[in-house]
Amino acid sequence: MRIGFLISDIETEKSGFTTLRLAMTALNRGHEVWVINAGDLAYDMDEKIRARAHSTAGKKYKSTTTYLKELKSSRARSERITIDDLDILMLRNDPAQDTGNRAWAKAAGIIFGNVALRSGVIVLNDPTALAGALDKMYIQLLPQHIRPRTFISCDRNEIKEFVQELEGRAVLKGFQGSSSQEVFLVTGDNRANLNQMIDAIVNYGYAIAQEYLPGAEQGSVRLFLVNGEPLRHKGKVAAFQWVRTGDGMRANIHAPGSTEAVKLTDVHYQIAEAVRPRLVQDGMFLAGLEIVDDKLIDIDIFSPDGLVTAQSFEKVNFCEAVIEALERKVDYMAYYRRRFDNVDMATL
């Protein structure tokens, strides 16, 4: 198959990223793989989407370090390709990283991906649904019982009342901003600073205030879903435990912490089951759940990372499983001669 991976920028890509491992795995399985920067797309005069894309000269790589080095080197192939002719376009840029004067890049994949759909390219995750998930309201559309209690407002007094209601312990963060910045933990000790914390967020838009979960002290569980179900390969499930070190509130894998193997429980599977209908409805092929206690605290549908970490603990190659799932979609596509609904195809 011919597959393109859209990322923010090849210069800031790291060899440990899930995207690179997926790209290398696809290449090693004999596929034609292109890596595309968010700024290198074009809508051409003939109404087709094209891109200056990068590909390696070699056909097989053992490590992502070598693969990335080759991609960036002068030996790499850099060509203007027609996105409409690809089988699959994976949107893997992380909008949370594209801030400041790169804000335009947040939605680039979504905007151009939506046009490529017209030619029957499978675009994952479905760009229409991704456009609706650029702020934290997406998680509020999931069933109530799996979410922490939440309040969203610009009104300082009402936010304070909600914190009061939670007996002074709450998590405060920006509603639209990036995943890890400006996350505050309000406790009995720092409530004197509550006004400042609220201001730091409200000056830039809506604030989201959330019930603090005791388990967050220990960290969180990351669980990968593919086609709306926990990613299972050779009897193992793609998941790991992120353990907090230090007292930063950023409960995600970009924050300081360590990782270890996790033993999944019924609670984790029940949460996965509860989000499944929505993910299927929205065409979310690959998603990362962030679970604390019995609640879902975050869902990454843009560029879920950490598959390689799960691989290191479970000792199976989950990237192979993801690429196999994509190969099946391309088979389906051939049977139906590119006439299909992208949302349906995304989770088949």
Next chain:
Amino acid sequence: MRLGFFVNDIAAELSAYTTTRLAQTATNRGDEVWYFSAADFIYGADDIIYAHGTAVPKTRYKTHHAYLKDLQGPNAVRQRVTLDDFDILMLRSDPSTDTGNRVWAQTAGITFGRVAKRRGVIVVNDPDGLLKAMNKMYFQHFPEEVRPRTLISRNRDDIKAFLSEMGGNAVIKPLQGSGGTGVFMAKVDDRSNINQMIDTLVREGYVIAQEYLPAAAEGDIRLFMMNGKPLRYKGKYAAFRRVRRGDDLRSNIHAGGTKEKAVITNDHLRLAEIVRPKLVQDGMFLVGLDIVGDKLMEINVFSPGGLGSAQQFERVNFNEAVITALERKVAYMGHYHRNFANEEMAML
């Protein structure tokens, strides 16, 4: 009916705005009308959407000037209302004016509107449709024959090649972001400035280069569409002609220019017919088409203005027609006990 108007900022509204006229008309017809600014929404801890609403104190107003004065004055009613109980939420903000540290406001109406529509509030224009229209690529999803030839890229050479192909004349503007600002006319005899124009735009993101239509020199026609059809009331079309003043490319009202009565021809009606299916699909209740010759220059789906101008030339009250159409939707909703798909209700 209970009707909410979402605007950028109540304090920045002008009495001549179409929104003010619509609100005044609804109030005079006995409807309950509330205004919301971008920061006024609340997602409550009970999962219900509330808002800090503002309303006029009286039930009848002779002029839209008096209406807005009361709305912005000390006698205005301020109250926390339950948005989920509203019949209709009309999204009337113009995201292109929310720039700089107000970018968070661009999507506030869409984000909360998407939740409200799931609670049985009729939200027009459909917020999922509006989400697709947050950038100018939306226009490219309409049939090719109604659009000027277009290229979208961040590559200077691509853009210059397009200019040559177009004979040296083209309009260039940003893909994401504002209506009037950052629109350049690239002319063959202005080669010295072309690189600079392109670079200015590319720094901010993707650039649209569009075929220049010579007829644009004389201005354009704004034609309102409602429920996917040209808005016609008492035999008159809601439309007017904008005459360009001097060299300024931006023929929209903000850039100056004068207005005249428009003569709607079969060419215009044919264009309206061609865009109809897509508008219906996306739940675009009220839309303004900008027409030059037999091509569409732009489709304003967020906050089309100028209904008052159309009224002035055609001598019929188009506001009545719009509010009557909304009242019909509310009547339908009553019969079907709030069980309906918002995109469909938007166009009934």
